[in-house]
Amino acid sequence: MNLFDAQSTEFIRRHIGPNEAETRQMLETIGESSTQSLVEKTIPKNIHLPSELDLPASISEQEYLQDIWMVASKNKVFKTYIGQGYYNTITPSVILRNVFENPGWYTSYTPYQAEISQGRLESLLNFQTVVSDLTGLELAGASLLDEATAAAEAMAMLFHHVNPRTTDKPRFFVDNQVFQQTKDVLVTRAKPVGIELVFGDYQNAGIDNSYFGALVQYPNSSGTIEDYRRFIEDVHYQGGYIVMATDLLALTLLTSPGELGADVAIGSAQRFGVPLGFGGPHAAFFSTKETFKRGIPGRIIGISVDAQGNNALRMALQTREQHIKREKATSNICTAQALLANMAAMYAVYHGPEGLKNIASRINVIAEAIEEELTTLGFEQLNNTYFDTLRIRADRGVIEPIALQNQINFQYYTDGTIGISIDETTTQKDALDIVFVFASSKGTDEATIGFDSEISAAGKIPAALQRTSAFLTHPVFNSHHSETQMMRYIKKLEKRDLALNTSMISLGSCTMKLNAATEMIPLSWPEFASIHPFVPQDQAAGYKQVIDELSSYLSTITQFDGCSLQPNSGAQGEFAGLNTIMEYHRANNQEHRNIVLIPISAHGTNPASAVMAGMKVVVVKSDEKGLVDVEDLRNKAEQYKDTLGALMITYPSTYGIFEESIREICEIIHDNGGQVYMDGANMNAQVGYTAPGYIGADVCHLNLHKTFAIPHGGGGPGVGPICAKQHLLPFLPGHFSLDKGQPVSAAAYGSASILLISYAYIRMLGAMGVKKSTEYAILNANYMKVRLAEYFQIMYAGKNGTCAHEFIVDLRPFKTSAGIEAEDVAKRLMDYGFHAPTMSFPVPGTIMIEPTESEDKAELDRFCDAMINIYKEIIAVQSGEADKTDNVLKNAPHTQHVICMDNWEHSYSRQSAAFPLEYIRESKFWPAVARINNTYGDRNLICTCAPVESYAEAE
Numbered sequence: 001m002n003l004f005d006a007q008s009t010e011f012i013r014r015h016i017g018p019n020e021a022e023t024r025q026m027l028e029t030i031g032e033s034s035t036q037s038l039v040e041k042t043i044p045k046n047i048h049l050p051s052e053l054d055l056p057a058s059i060s061e062q063e064y065l066q067d068i069w070m071v072a073s074k075n076k077v078f079k080t081y082i083g084q085g086y087y088n089t090i091t092p093s094v095i096l097r098n099v100f101e102n103p104g105w106y107t108s109y110t111p112y113q114a115e116i117s118q119g120r121l122e123s124l125l126n127f128q129t130v131v132s133d134l135t136g137l138e139l140a141g142a143s144l145l146d147e148a149t150a151a152a153e154a155m156a157m158l159f160h161h162v163n164p165r166t167t168d169k170p171r172f173f174v175d176n177q178v179f180q181q182t183k184d185v186l187v188t189r190a191k192p193v194g195i196e197l198v199f200g201d202y203q204n205a206g207i208d209n210s211y212f213g214a215l216v217q218y219p220n221s222s223g224t225i226e227d228y229r230r231f232i233e234d235v236h237y238q239g240g241y242i243v244m245a246t247d248l249l250a251l252t253l254l255t256s257p258g259e260l261g262a263d264v265a266i267g268s269a270q271r272f273g274v275p276l277g278f279g280g281p282h283a284a285f286f287s288t289k290e291t292f293k294r295g296i297p298g299r300i301i302g303i304s305v306d307a308q309g310n311n312a313l314r315m316a317l318q319t320r321e322q323h324i325k326r327e328k329a330t331s332n333i334c335t336a337q338a339l340l341a342n343m344a345a346m347y348a349v350y351h352g353p354e355g356l357k358n359i360a361s362r363i364n365v366i367a368e369a370i371e372e373e374l375t376t377l378g379f380e381q382l383n384n385t386y387f388d389t390l391r392i393r394a395d396r397g398v399i400e401p402i403a404l405q406n407q408i409n410f411q412y413y414t415d416g417t418i419g420i421s422i423d424e425t426t427t428q429k430d431a432l433d434i435v436f437v438f439a440s441s442k443g444t445d446e447a448t449i450g451f452d453s454e455i456s457a458a459g460k461i462p463a464a465l466q467r468t469s470a471f472l473t474h475p476v477f478n479s480h481h482s483e484t485q486m487m488r489y490i491k492k493l494e495k496r497d498l499a500l501n502t503s504m505i506s507l508g509s510c511t512m513k514l515n516a517a518t519e520m521i522p523l524s525w526p527e528f529a530s531i532h533p534f535v536p537q538d539q540a541a542g543y544k545q546v547i548d549e550l551s552s553y554l555s556t557i558t559q560f561d562g563c564s565l566q567p568n569s570g571a572q573g574e575f576a577g578l579n580t581i582m583e584y585h586r587a588n589n590q591e592h593r594n595i596v597l598i599p600i601s602a603h604g605t606n607p608a609s610a611v612m613a614g615m616k617v618v619v620v621k622s623d624e625k626g627l628v629d630v631e632d633l634r635n636k637a638e639q640y641k642d643t644l645g646a647l648m649i650t651y652p653s654t655y656g657i658f659e660e661s662i663r664e665i666c667e668i669i670h671d672n673g674g675q676v677y678m679d680g681a682n683m684n685a686q687v688g689y690t691a692p693g694y695i696g697a698d699v700c701h702l703n704l705h706k707t708f709a710i711p712h713g714g715g716g717p718g719v720g721p722i723c724a725k726q727h728l729l730p731f732l733p734g735h736f737s738l739d740k741g742q743p744v745s746a747a748a749y750g751s752a753s754i755l756l757i758s759y760a761y762i763r764m765l766g767a768m769g770v771k772k773s774t775e776y777a778i779l780n781a782n783y784m785k786v787r788l789a790e791y792f793q794i795m796y797a798g799k800n801g802t803c804a805h806e807f808i809v810d811l812r813p814f815k816t817s818a819g820i821e822a823e824d825v826a827k828r829l830m831d832y833g834f835h836a837p838t839m840s841f842p843v844p845g846t847i848m849i850e851p852t853e854s855e856d857k858a859e860l861d862r863f864c865d866a867m868i869n870i871y872k873e874i875i876a877v878q879s880g881e882a883d884k885t886d887n888v889l890k891n892a893p894h895t896q897h898v899i900c901m902d903n904w905e906h907s908y909s910r911q912s913a914a915f916p917l918e919y920i921r922e923s924k925f926w927p928a929v930a931r932i933n934n935t936y937g938d939r940n941l942i943c944t945c946a947p948v949e950s951y952a953e954a955e
């Protein structure tokens with residue numbers, strides 16, 4: 001063995017679970033001679049790539065870190081006062097280390113299995129409480145993708161609310177002083193659904209009854225604090241609604257949007273301790289009135305009760321979401337920045353209401369002190385009112401070079417004025433440096449600044465808009481203000497959650513693989529964390545390199561010609577991809593091509609995204625084997641040949657098999673004038689062996705938070721880049737900061753900082769490693785399939801009897817034979833220390849298992865043993881040996897509290913309930929609550945921390 005080769009390929013062995021001996025045993029179980037032969041059987045011959053991927057060779061973790069350090073040093077960390085929705089912030093170290101850098105928080109999945117997700121659910125409830133309190137609106141959701149898309153979601157929600165059947169009121173007013181990126185995303189999103197945007201000055205907007213709503217920014221993009229009360233009345237009088245884009249930190253000092261009469265408040269929670277990261281990831285917020293509860297986009301966390309009658313948290317009102325509603329869903333939001341929402345919530349918990357107010361007041365005072373000095377120097381400050389942003393009349397040509405020399409970035413408005421947005425990190429020294437820039441433009445080297453303790457914190461906030469209402473009065477925001485308390489609070493919540501640092505999470509379609517520590521480390525470096533998305537391009541040269549190289553790797557992997565990294569989730573990628581197709585059709589005078597064929601088995605985001613892109617969904621059947629019914633597809637493609645816009649198809653299919661007829665399917669669509677959109681959310685069985693571009697698709701999205709190692713973060717962040725063929729490249733998303741095109745996200749490169757993770761993944765695995773990962777994803781899935789097939793019915797298989805990277809276990813027979821449902825199995829798995837696989841998707845009453853390449857044989861065996869023991873438990877119920885209702889499955893999960901109760905009245909033993917297999921004794925994971933009542937929570941919707949009075953009552 002060459003020791004140097006062994007070093008450079010070491011990460012491959014670290015990333016892939018099974019070693020050589022285990023591989024042999026597993027192949028033997030399957031009855032296969034090699035992983036290659038297994039792959040040959042699984043992936044159809046006619047779509048095998050003819051050659052190896054043109055990617056760099058693998059490198060070690062140490063080499064990578066040295067390399068990326070050099071790249072990082074190409075980014076320049078200047079003092080940045082650009083603002084416009086992005087601000088420097090201090091991530092408290094206790095949150096950085098215990099949340100952001102802690103796999104207990106960042107590797108967990110979306111909290112669908114609520115009983116083992118109570119920690120992050122509590123934190124997200126805190127987030128909702130922060131948003132609801134500060135915006136003064138009763139109902140808040142648990143985060144959206146960014147401020148600009150949150151504005152678009154608000155616009156869409158109101159449009160559908162006001163125009164349920166007709167479009168009598170198609171107009172939406174947008175004030176000129178809304179952030180540029182928000183205006184641009186609104187343009188992208190309004191066009192396909194027929195909303196007419198009108199931009200103007202709110203003070204003479206001339207709103208009539210053709211408007212369904214309006215958007216204003218508070219404080220606005222110039223930095224002034226406008227009193228919108230009259231405007232709001234006017235809009236309401238005309239039957240329209242108000243969306244207010246706002247800033248949580250400013251709201252600690254300002255009258256809340258709710259009190260002013262706004263119907264929806266949106267914005268970014270970034271400045272609550274979440275690094276800039278060249279644009280993301282950050283959590284956006286959305287709050288509104290109870291009236292709109294069925295229309296709210298994204299997740300809402302609510303309080304319910306468990307089987308013991310204790311309070312328990314869960315995701316509420318899920319029937320709004322695309323999993324169930326499909327093309328009638330309120331939005332396509334699935335993955336949505338949960339980790340960042342948790343960080344923002346923790347920031348509020350740590351600082352509490354007084355701490356937040358102090359931070360905001362200090363910002364306001366520093367801004368005032370700078371204003372005073374600049375005015376003394378003879379500059380005119382144009383904002384009569386402001387929270388953090390000054391606007392100075394000065395010559396950019398003179399100021400900018402001096403500022404750059406002093407490593408300072410200002411905002412240069414298009415009207416020639418200069419913006420200075422102060423933030424939490426700004427010190428007295430920084431303020432002096434700012435003054436110095438302006439002073440030296442007048443030829444003086446003498447700059448001074450005085451911080452008059454008499455300056456009132458609210459001096460520049462108009463009296464009529466000063467906040468008088470209390471916020472964050474709940475105990476959780478007033479209890480954890482020392483680092484010891486905070487560290488323990490974070491740990492207390494973490495312990496309630498099952499993440500990848502406990503056991504495998506075998507979520508079919510969602511790909512929960514290793515998120516390697518080395519992939520994460522550079523994210524915390526200031527050279528990546530502290531870069532504002534709108535800095536001059538030469539300050540982000542390191543980012544540019546990562547972005548360019550990653551784009552080229554992804555284009556190679558998908559066999560496409562280009563790529564956009566902008567979408568912040570898979571679903572946003574779908575929208576971006578379909579929008580690209582529609583723009584292409586428009587450019588060819590084919591805008592009437594708005595029919596999209598979607599197989600019945602598609603992920604719910606597909607139809608939801610299609611509707612956002614202005615397309616009409618026509619469903620295509622599957623045959624009894626789970627394959628697309630090619631005849632039905634052909635008939636529909638021909639029937640709609642004059643209006644066919646696209647096909648959306650998932651490959652390998654959502655049933656986990658490679659369709660042999662995929663090339664024929666693509667041809668049928670092309671022959672009838674349509675484009676092929678491939679949902680490549682899960683590429684784990686393709687990379688290195690086949691590719692969407694090679695198969696015949698025109699565009700696809702990828703989920704970097706599935707296949708390319710970005711952690712799920714408890715429901716986000718995500719990156720959903722789209723890759724496309726040459727003819728579609730001119731229509732990919734653009735951004736004003738790149739001087740081109742229409743964006744789908746607020747920042748040009750979306751969640752730029754986490755691109756580093758996928759970049760590291762590909763660099764360290766190299767061409768050989770990514771291909772090996774595919775092999776092992778297929779090997780692991782087939783091994784489990786063979787082991788479980790002795791006990792369970794496995795649905796669907798490819799031509800040769802193999803599955804791809806995932807397979808579906810049919811649990812429906814047990815419902816009739818034993819009264820046991822898929823949900824009982826999912827909850828019982830918790831007693832065995834496991835998170836359930838994907839439930840009831842794509843087939844109701846089934847589970848879909850995807851082990852990924854990162855799990856070793858021992859872990860796969862533990863999971864199989866758990867499933868097999870559960871099978872025996874089901875058979876005991878079926879045979880009458882166990883009680884029909886009082887059994888280990890129906891009562892699962894069993895909490896520590898229940899097991900330890902003095903009186904045990906069940907018909908089975910405590911041992912069999914909590915320790916059914918030997919391995920559990922070594923490391924028992926206890927679910928925090930018993931089975932949660934879902935309908936109770938929806939009927940009694942409570943989405944914020946209980947008010948203080950209820951704690952008082954309880955005591």
Ligand SMILES: *Cc1c(COP(=O)(O)O)cnc(C)c1O
Nearest residue numbers: 334335509569570571603681718
């Ligand atoms: C996960 C997934 C999506 C949606 O991705 P998000 O990032 O959650 O929006 C779309 N399609 C398929 C097949 C998926 O598995």
